[in-house]
Amino acid sequence: MSAEGSGELAGSTAALRALFDHHVHSDRSDGTVSLEGRARSVAIRPHGVSDHYPWRDKLRNEDDVLRYLDEASRLGLRVGIEYDLGVAPPLTARTREALHYVIGAVHQVELDGKWVGFDDAGAFVKGRTKMFAEAERFADRVLQAKIRERMLEVVAQGIARDRIDILGHPTFSALQAVGDPEIVYPEEWQERLIALCVAGGVAIEVNESYGVPHREFLVRAARAGAAFSVGSDTHFELRPLARTEAMIAAADLERSRFLGGARLSRA
Numbered sequence: 001m002s003a004e005g006s007g008e009l010a011g012s013t014a015a016l017r018a019l020f021d022h023h024v025h026s027d028r029s030d031g032t033v034s035l036e037g038r039a040r041s042v043a044i045r046p047h048g049v050s051d052h053y054p055w056r057d058k059l060r061n062e063d064d065v066l067r068y069l070d071e072a073s074r075l076g077l078r079v080g081i082e083y084d085l086g087v088a089p090p091l092t093a094r095t096r097e098a099l100h101y102v103i104g105a106v107h108q109v110e111l112d113g114k115w116v117g118f119d120d121a122g123a124f125v126k127g128r129t130k131m132f133a134e135a136e137r138f139a140d141r142v143l144q145a146k147i148r149e150r151m152l153e154v155v156a157q158g159i160a161r162d163r164i165d166i167l168g169h170p171t172f173s174a175l176q177a178v179g180d181p182e183i184v185y186p187e188e189w190q191e192r193l194i195a196l197c198v199a200g201g202v203a204i205e206v207n208e209s210y211g212v213p214h215r216e217f218l219v220r221a222a223r224a225g226a227a228f229s230v231g232s233d234t235h236f237e238l239r240p241l242a243r244t245e246a247m248i249a250a251a252d253l254e255r256s257r258f259l260g261g262a263r264l265s266r267a
Ligand SMILES: [Zn+2]
Pocket: 082, 105, 107, 168, 169
């Protein structure tokens, strides 16, 4: 009885633990808040910083990344990067190990030698634009299939070669902007993406800004034994994780399966 009671207590303490937000931008890439500002808001709720790499003149190479890591850690922050899958140069083991975690994320894919960008789709998904001008183009089934296959390829590469720890906004692409995720992302494709993450020890991000992945994906991932990670993906002031909490509740995800500011240990 007493053992059972303490077990319940441990469970309820874990349930109350604040979720750690791994995905936060600063003015070291395209965010609006300084590292000092980010260090202050850790008092509101636990979070790290994870700026885009590479990023224009700010995070051009790994020397820049190591400087960023040094400056942000001195301020007491946990530090990651949002590694641009399919675009960023290979990440050396030294830099990867020095960072507290690496988020890999797809923002565009190269198909037949041409880049297909997701920025306009992202602005639409985030509600910054009312229309998605390219909706018709991305409704094409052949193009959709090519995008999905390329996404799997760059994620697989990010896991095997660059050893990412978290897959950021896993089902965000231009396809998210054109329809029901259960249609644009067939179940079989979702299972393949989840299997890559589970086998690679990569956590699946619940992304507040894009509202992805959808409930069925999260349920499938939990069933497959995946770990999860919270990412507000904020570029502005820190806001409550209202959507994330709703997504976690809807998919009934266990809080003990969420990362807490550090990567999963791997054998
Ligand atoms: Zn991103």
